[in-house]
Amino acid sequence: MTPNGALIFATLIVAGVTLAGRITGILLLLALCTVFAAVEIRTRWLAAFAWPVAVVAPLAAFMTIVWVGVVGRSPDEIAAGLPGTRAAALWHVAIISSRLFVVALVIRAVVLGFGHITPLDFISRLKVPLTLKKLIVLTLSWIDTILHAVDRSRTALITAGVIAPRLSLRNAANGWILVQTVWLSVITIAIGRARDKWPAENTLSRLDRSLDAPARGLTLRDGAWITAAVIAGGLAVLA
Secondary structure: OOHHHHHHHHHHHHHHHHHOOOHHHHHHHHHHHHHHHHHHOHHHHHHHHHHHHHHHHHHHHHHHHHHHHHHOOOHHHHHHOOOOOHHHHHHHHHHHHHHHHHHHHHHHHHHHHOOOOOHHHHHHOOOOOHHHHHHHHHHHOHHHHHHHHHHHHHHHHHHOOOOOOOOOHHHHHHHHHHHHHHHHHHHHHHHHHHHHHHHHHOHHHHHHHHHOOOOOOOOHHHHHHHHHHHHHHHHHHHO
């Protein structure tokens, strides 16, 4: 499967699960994503489920506490002015969690499906304008920058005694200072890169040479998955 086909497939799945009106439609798209992972990832397809579970489970637990334990009604019942039941609230949580799980699963499946190539190779094979390719690469490059800014800011504030290294009331009171410090660190690093590092290393011209590769068109395999996503998405919306 080509990167272009994989992105179109993932986009259709996300659109379908977003517009799906019932749980049957969501389950249909979940089944398609499972088949996609089994075919495209093969022996590692079970690994595609670990990340969605890790992402969705804490959020589902939090929503269960809020909507089922505290509120005791679903948002639809609140909007309609009905007394509501905890069962309806639990069903609402299940619907939202299922949608998020399908979205996380298809993203993870696409990532694992192209684990044998680098992100730069993946982006270079996309059939999009060169300017957009460079924008994607430069945006992804900020992930490590932000993580570095968080680590550096946290270390500095712990050393200064502003926050504690573990759970503490001091962290709740001074957490906003950490957010401000991280933001300022990211801005400082960004200005330094754009003004000094990238021009000195001729980064943009190098990206032009690396990303200016002929993009491969859609294959029959891509067409089959895209067709399946269109059909499943349509059925999910109409279900």
